[in-house]
Amino acid sequence: MNRILFRKKGRAVFISHLDLMRTMQRVFIRAGVKIRHTEGFNPHPYMNFAMPLSVGVESRCELMEFELAEPADLASLPARLNAVCPEGIEVLEAYESDLKFKYIKWLDIEAQLFYYNEVHRARELESFYGRESLTVEKRTKRQTLEVDIRPLIGALEAEDIRPGLVLLRARLAAQEPALSPAQLVSALEQLAPELKPDFVRYKRIDVYDKNMDRFR
Amino acid sequence: MDAVLEQILTRVQKPARYTGGEYNEIRKDPAEVDVRMAFCFPDTYEIGMSNLGLQILYGAINAQPGMACERCFAPWGDMEEEMRRAGIPLYALESGDPLSEFDALGFSLGYEMAFTSVLNMLDLAGIPVRSADRRDLTPLVFAGGTSCVNPEPMADFLDLCAIGEGEELDVEILELLRRAKREGWDKPAFLREAARIPGVYVPSLYRPEYNEDGTLRCLTPLEGAPEKVTKRIVEDLDSAFFPTKAIVPSTEIVHDRVVLELFRGCVRGCRFCQAGFAYRPVRRHGTEFLLEKAKAALENSGYEEITLSSLSTSDFKGLPELTDGLLEWCEPRKISLSLPSLRADNFSMGLMERVQRVRKSGLTFAPEAGSQRLRDVINKNVTEEALLNSCRIAFEGGWNTLKLYFMLGLPTETDEDVVAIAKLANQVLYTWRQYAANKARGVKITVSTSMFVPKPHTPFQWESQVSVEEYLRRVRLLRESITSKSIVYNWHEPHVSLIEAALSRGDRRVGGVIEEVWRNGGRLDSWTDYFSMDRWLDAFASRGLTPEFYALRKRGEDEVFPWDTVDLGVTKRYLAREREEAYAGRVTPDCRVKCMGCGANCLLERRKCDE
Numbered sequence: 001m002n003r004i005l006f007r008k009k010g011r012a013v014f015i016s017h018l019d020l021m022r023t024m025q026r027v028f029i030r031a032g033v034k035i036r037h038t039e040g041f042n043p044h045p046y047m048n049f050a051m052p053l054s055v056g057v058e059s060r061c062e063l064m065e066f067e068l069a070e071p072a073d074l075a076s077l078p079a080r081l082n083a084v085c086p087e088g089i090e091v092l093e094a095y096e097s098d099l100k101f102k103y104i105k106w107l108d109i110e111a112q113l114f115y116y117n118e119v120h121r122a123r124e125l126e127s128f129y130g131r132e133s134l135t136v137e138k139r140t141k142r143q144t145l146e147v148d149i150r151p152l153i154g155a156l157e158a159e160d161i162r163p164g165l166v167l168l169r170a171r172l173a174a175q176e177p178a179l180s181p182a183q184l185v186s187a188l189e190q191l192a193p194e195l196k197p198d199f200v201r202y203k204r205i206d207v208y209d210k211n212m213d214r215f216r
Numbered sequence: 217m218d219a220v221l222e223q224i225l226t227r228v229q230k231p232a233r234y235t236g237g238e239y240n241e242i243r244k245d246p247a248e249v250d251v252r253m254a255f256c257f258p259d260t261y262e263i264g265m266s267n268l269g270l271q272i273l274y275g276a277i278n279a280q281p282g283m284a285c286e287r288c289f290a291p292w293g294d295m296e297e298e299m300r301r302a303g304i305p306l307y308a309l310e311s312g313d314p315l316s317e318f319d320a321l322g323f324s325l326g327y328e329m330a331f332t333s334v335l336n337m338l339d340l341a342g343i344p345v346r347s348a349d350r351r352d353l354t355p356l357v358f359a360g361g362t363s364c365v366n367p368e369p370m371a372d373f374l375d376l377c378a379i380g381e382g383e384e385l386d387v388e389i390l391e392l393l394r395r396a397k398r399e400g401w402d403k404p405a406f407l408r409e410a411a412r413i414p415g416v417y418v419p420s421l422y423r424p425e426y427n428e429d430g431t432l433r434c435l436t437p438l439e440g441a442p443e444k445v446t447k448r449i450v451e452d453l454d455s456a457f458f459p460t461k462a463i464v465p466s467t468e469i470v471h472d473r474v475v476l477e478l479f480r481g482c483v484r485g486c487r488f489c490q491a492g493f494a495y496r497p498v499r500r501h502g503t504e505f506l507l508e509k510a511k512a513a514l515e516n517s518g519y520e521e522i523t524l525s526s527l528s529t530s531d532f533k534g535l536p537e538l539t540d541g542l543l544e545w546c547e548p549r550k551i552s553l554s555l556p557s558l559r560a561d562n563f564s565m566g567l568m569e570r571v572q573r574v575r576k577s578g579l580t581f582a583p584e585a586g587s588q589r590l591r592d593v594i595n596k597n598v599t600e601e602a603l604l605n606s607c608r609i610a611f612e613g614g615w616n617t618l619k620l621y622f623m624l625g626l627p628t629e630t631d632e633d634v635v636a637i638a639k640l641a642n643q644v645l646y647t648w649r650q651y652a653a654n655k656a657r658g659v660k661i662t663v664s665t666s667m668f669v670p671k672p673h674t675p676f677q678w679e680s681q682v683s684v685e686e687y688l689r690r691v692r693l694l695r696e697s698i699t700s701k702s703i704v705y706n707w708h709e710p711h712v713s714l715i716e717a718a719l720s721r722g723d724r725r726v727g728g729v730i731e732e733v734w735r736n737g738g739r740l741d742s743w744t745d746y747f748s749m750d751r752w753l754d755a756f757a758s759r760g761l762t763p764e765f766y767a768l769r770k771r772g773e774d775e776v777f778p779w780d781t782v783d784l785g786v787t788k789r790y791l792a793r794e795r796e797e798a799y800a801g802r803v804t805p806d807c808r809v810k811c812m813g814c815g816a817n818c819l820l821e822r823r824k825c826d827e
Contacts, residue, residue, distance in 0.1 A: 010217070010237065011217065011235040011236060011237030012237060012466070014225055014231040014232045014234075014235045015232050015466045015467065016230075016232065016467070018468075019232060019466055019467045019468060022468065023466050025518070025520075026239075026464060026517065026518030026519065027239075027518065028518070029518035029519075029520070030239075030515070030516065030517070030518040037550070043550070055226070055231060056222075056225065056226040056231070084239065084518070085239070086237055086238050086239040086464070086466050087237035087238075087241070088237055114219075199219070199223050201222075
């Protein structure tokens with residue numbers, strides 16, 4: 001399988017997952033890079049994304065796999081694709097890989113927490129997330145479950161950037177079960193409402209396997 | 217991006233509509249720009265980005281050195297609410313700059329129900345809605361598009377209207393504005409000068425007077441404004457700007473594909489059709505030109521679908537060569553070709569079959585009227601035989617869904633004509649029973665009716681629209697006449713059509729109604745989510761007017777129309793003659809078969825239409 005690592009930032013963070021698939025399809029066509037189509041009644045280019053990204057979230061570790069329909073030089077592929085990408089999408093690497101996306105285990109994220117009352121929060125946040133357990137209510141369609149999210153936090157540190165802005169760096173369980181950055185922050189709402197930020201900006205930094213090796 | 221806006225975008229539906237940054241977007245260096253326009257589309261991003269006019273004018277203006285054109289669309293209700301609450305003024309997508317910082321705002325008016333959104337967008341930008349309340353030269357607020365063929369209903373809000381095709385005209389307006397800025401003219405001086413540009417209608421330079429019965433007595437030109445404003449056209453289409461680097465939206469829009477414009481105008485002359493008269497004379501692109509541009513447009517966009525656009529694609533000479541050439545290029549690339557606006561004849565059906573080998577979409581025919589008599593009245597020259605023959609080919613080819621479009625309330629329509637729609641649908645069903653390739657899958661025939669809206673600059677501009685009650689009576693009659701379960705009947709809601717009719721043939725006083733509707737919360741009126749009949753009726757009443765006066769009243773032969781100042785080439789005399797022919801049930805041939813002297817050829821320097 002062929003794979004690209006790409007970045008999504010700026011205005012492109014508001015492109016939804018479904019729209020991103022369409023967008024990438026067109027990027028490949030514009031670049032003249034032919035990829036294999038699916039078989040069947042309605043053939044479409046085969047593209048598979050690791051872990052769909054929420055709208056509004058920036059990332060520098062998005063992975064997409066595909067199969068070239070005809071040979072192409074992978075080293076020059078990022079430049080060819082970037083020449084025809086919409087603003088904010090940047091292909092960083094193109095390579096071959098047979099590692100299945102299901103082996104992604106950990107995700108490093110950053111969250112900028114904005115507080116309008118402009119006080120320092122980093123130490124309180126660290127001690128909150130350092131508790132032995134963090135049991136939150138998780139609502140599904142049918143029922144409300146109690147889940148301890150603490151084991152899903154691999155590491156976490158908080159830093160006061162300036163009064164009213166905390167930078168949270170965390171390593172979160174990526175899949176099965178996953179703890180999304182938004183769920184990490186919304187735990188504050190339930191368990192420590194006084195620490196709830198007024199606005200949060202999220203960013204995916206990198207992905208790892210279960211041995212904490214960088215996943216590509 | 218502004219942090220407040222960023223927060224809002226995480227909350228609203230489909231935020232990619234409000235960010236810009238799409239592929240092929242044009243952002244110019246402000247240091248190299250001395251006149252900046254925002255192309256404003258008074259409907260949503262999904263609708264506006266599907267508009268070919270936008271893609272053409274955006275490209276044509278940005279191709280000019282020193283000129284920049286950005287885009288702005290009407291936000292959906294959730295976004296509008298957030299913007300108003302946060303005090304974020306309406307901005308253009310490319311730079312994110314508020315509209316108030318632009319030199320000109322050019323609104324595209326293709327549909328009367330978008331009028332309230334023009335006011336709402338101006339207000340969201342913090343710009344006074346009335347032209348008279350905007351004292352400064354900039355931002356100049358103007359409009360173009362099909363609805364401007366009667367500019368009077370929007371006269372109070374627009375500084376000027378661009379009548380006809382904008383590729384050259386818009387650039388001329390912006391050039392004059394650039395000069396006015398440089399030389400420090402005030403707004404009245406600019407408007408007086410602008411009125412001298414052929415195709416420019418400056419509403420404030422025309423004074424309406426009314427008769428006691430409420431009809432227009434005269435529209436007097438002031439300060440040297442022309443008696444008639446003649447529509448602008450591009451005579452040689454191949455030498456004008458042709459979009460091959462269309463902006464590719466990063467979110468799904470209505471027409472998400474390459475649109476290839478084949479020709480402008482129409483040779484048919486269906487008497488109800490405003491576009492058929494407003495876009496004359498017929499001018500076409502060369503077949504080779506189109507093939508080359510189609511390839512470029514597909515390569516530059518990455519789209520996997522291309523559609524041919526015109527008022528009547530079957531009438532394009534060179535269509536076989538064009539489709540062959542396109543298919544040859546498209547098929548190995550898995551690009552599909554779609555052909556809307558085909559006539560129900562043998563040739564077109566053969567073409568459809570060839571083109572739709574990959575994906576078989578639904579088929580739609582628009583006989584418009586059920587009986588031959590009424591089809592002759594409206595000059596829709598399609599016979600029952602030709603229609604059934606096309607259906608036969610389609611059914612034999614495996615199609616099993618078919619849509620048929622009709623209008624109710626056409627001039628001279630009787631109950632017999634209404635029932636004839638049901639009979640025609642039955643004939644289609646019978647044809648399916650006889651010829652279907654695979655009867656096991658069943659068939660679905662959908663009959664749709666809408667209420668006829670008489671439009672300015674058509675032979676039916678004098679006619680009355682039927683009342684909402686009468687339309688609904690005819691709907692019931694038709695519904696009762698349709699007995700088969702395989703025929704589904706849908707009818708369009710008539711209230712919007714009544715308001716559309718009132719606006720399209722409205723005079724300047726209707727502007728007050730539009731403003732009142734907007735002040736009471738009206739915008740995005742083409743969406744059922746937002747349209748409110750009560751709001752419109754209250755607004756008409758508050759101005760001492762009724763929609764019926766404009767929609768239902770049959771006009772006298774000598775009545776002065778609010779749109780008489782606008783000359784589209786086709787003469788009022790010709791339209792009157794066509795109306796007589798309609799009453800006599802006589803058809804007018806395709807104008808390439810025989811020229812009937814509509815007058816549109818006078819817009820051409822060579823004074824001779826394409827043959």
